[in-house]
Amino acid sequence: AQSVTQPDIHITVSEGASLELRCNYSYGATPYLFWYVQSPGQGLQLLLKYFSGDTLVQGIKGFEAEFKRSQSSFNLRKPSVHWSDAAEYFCAVGLNTDKLIFGTGTRLQVFP
Amino acid sequence: ETGVTQTPRHLVMGMTNKKSLKCEQHLGHNAMYWYKQSAKKPLELMFVYNFKEQTENNSVPSRFSPECPNSSHLFLHLHTLQPEDSALYLCASSQPQGDNEQFFGPGTRLTVL
Numbered sequence: 001a002q003s004v005t006q007p008d009i010h011i012t013v014s015e016g017a018s019l020e021l022r023c024n025y026s027y028g029a030t031p032y033l034f035w036y037v038q039s040p041g042q043g044l045q046l047l048l049k050y051f052s053g054d055t056l057v058q059g060i061k062g063f064e065a066e067f068k069r070s071q072s073s074f075n076l077r078k079p080s081v082h083w084s085d086a087a088e089y090f091c092a093v094g095l096n097t098d099k100l101i102f103g104t105g106t107r108l109q110v111f112p
Numbered sequence: 113e114t115g116v117t118q119t120p121r122h123l124v125m126g127m128t129n130k131k132s133l134k135c136e137q138h139l140g141h142n143a144m145y146w147y148k149q150s151a152k153k154p155l156e157l158m159f160v161y162n163f164k165e166q167t168e169n170n171s172v173p174s175r176f177s178p179e180c181p182n183s184s185h186l187f188l189h190l191h192t193l194q195p196e197d198s199a200l201y202l203c204a205s206s207q208p209q210g211d212n213e214q215f216f217g218p219g220t221r222l223t224v225l
Contacts, residue, residue, distance in 0.1 A: 049213060094213075098209075099160065
């Protein structure tokens, strides 16, 4: 069955430090890949998405993600984290339907 | 209004009440979704509508009753809920046969007493 794994439930970083959030998926073909961010009590906002082509994808708010087919991974990165980046981050996989499968999320805490 | 809107943003109801959640999208999409987000649990897909037809019901209890009168509006009618139904209910929309990107509303925070 298709699945999305975010192995880190909670990550804490200092402001200005680099960040990498991990995402692995299980799917027979190359799926559509997404990263969403959710601030407390809010809906999900799309950060970036990958369909095909260049495996390094640029998103909003200075985020990027790299698709690695050999590792079935789509990790999210940011070179320098800001306090406003504290939120929950969800990786998602789009299949050949109109559904998305979401990971369980990674909560990011940023210390000054 | 742009994007996906949800009303009310907060709702407190007793177990014997009947209430409805409303979602409206202004994106010209034809697919709409209800999700349930509980604390410390993954996002749960509840219902999917494509062109006003329900295409997915993920074994949701009958005390949740969706309605999609047109492609822009989606309702979730609630009756005789349980305290464990307290959660953030998120609505989303997308373009069918598109790139799967879903656009989310801000959610309704539901508390069942």
